[in-house]
Amino acid sequence: MAAYSVVDFGAKADGQSDSAAALLATWAKACGSKKPATMVVPKGTFFVSRALLQGPCNNNNLRVFVQGTIIADAGYSSAATDWITFKYVQGLSVYGGTFDGRGQSLWACKAAGRSCPTGSTALTVSQSKDVLLSGTKVMNSENFQMSIMFSQGVTVEGATITAPEDSPNTDGIHLHMSRGVSVTGSTMRTGDDCISIGQGVSNVWIENIKCGPGHGISIGSLGASPGEAGVQNVTASLVVFTGTQNGFRVKTWANPYAGFVKDVTFEHATMNNVQNPIVIDQNYCPGNGNCPNKSSGIKISGVTFSDVQGTSATLVAVTLDCSRSNPCTGDRTEQHQANLQR
Numbered sequence: 001m002a003a004y005s006v007v008d009f010g011a012k013a014d015g016q017s018d019s020a021a022a023l024l025a026t027w028a029k030a031c032g033s034k035k036p037a038t039m040v041v042p043k044g045t046f047f048v049s050r051a052l053l054q055g056p057c058n059n060n061n062l063r064v065f066v067q068g069t070i071i072a073d074a075g076y077s078s079a080a081t082d083w084i085t086f087k088y089v090q091g092l093s094v095y096g097g098t099f100d101g102r103g104q105s106l107w108a109c110k111a112a113g114r115s116c117p118t119g120s121t122a123l124t125v126s127q128s129k130d131v132l133l134s135g136t137k138v139m140n141s142e143n144f145q146m147s148i149m150f151s152q153g154v155t156v157e158g159a160t161i162t163a164p165e166d167s168p169n170t171d172g173i174h175l176h177m178s179r180g181v182s183v184t185g186s187t188m189r190t191g192d193d194c195i196s197i198g199q200g201v202s203n204v205w206i207e208n209i210k211c212g213p214g215h216g217i218s219i220g221s222l223g224a225s226p227g228e229a230g231v232q233n234v235t236a237s238l239v240v241f242t243g244t245q246n247g248f249r250v251k252t253w254a255n256p257y258a259g260f261v262k263d264v265t266f267e268h269a270t271m272n273n274v275q276n277p278i279v280i281d282q283n284y285c286p287g288n289g290n291c292p293n294k295s296s297g298i299k300i301s302g303v304t305f306s307d308v309q310g311t312s313a314t315l316v317a318v319t320l321d322c323s324r325s326n327p328c329t330g331d332r333t334e335q336h337q338a339n340l341q342r
Contacts, residue, residue, distance in 0.1 A: 013044025036061035055089040066097025101141035119143035159186040165213040167191035200229030206236040216246035230260035247277040252298040254291040271310030296323035
């Protein structure tokens, strides 16, 4: 197996010199290899301004070992929406490493109420297939910590994802237009959803997750605009929520645009002082924008909440606020197994 180190291509572990060019050059060699290849980021702190690690590659067995820490610029860009991105790859495995998005300056901008950019996602997998992220740490991203988009067969295992509780829009893992995604054995402490599931997502397995602080595990919001693809076949099991705003949630805009959420199982969860442990909210209309007095066109069916236990921080532990025009069907909250207390 061919092996390439970023240091051999000029990367410096001083936390100051931009190693983006070295990272891209190393990737080009590993991706261009016709036999299985390994790319190594050794111990130390490497500053990378931005990197698009793009295929298709000449081999479907490319391994990236990140032993050190990769840090972003402490400032922020008005245009960038991604920091480290893997795109058009198949058969990629990424092991270890810490990716620090250093989003503090952008968060301060937003907290001050100034006109600020949306911010970058720290780690993105886009338009790829058969990808493994194992033991990776992602922290302090300006926006989403990790995104999986337009991809198939992506596994995230043993991840640690952290951002301050008051950091805005710092979802742990965001899924969009992807299928066959597995997230297991991971810990997430964020300022927004631990895991958010957007449109066009199917066949998702989430298991053995520690979530909190944060906004819980959410499907949605959906139905903000017409023509959104549906969500189906999602299971979240063995989740511990601690001090989160929500537990399990399905959220749709109060807009008439058609869509669906179906065949979802939320099970074997522990809620520790969670404000809203179980939520279906089909009347989402922040700021009473263009949706007052409208009804959600998203059809929700076959959602099961099973074996959910623990404590609610509020008097209302279960909220099922379904659409007036498209009421929920085939959904179950198995009360004989639920044990939520205040």
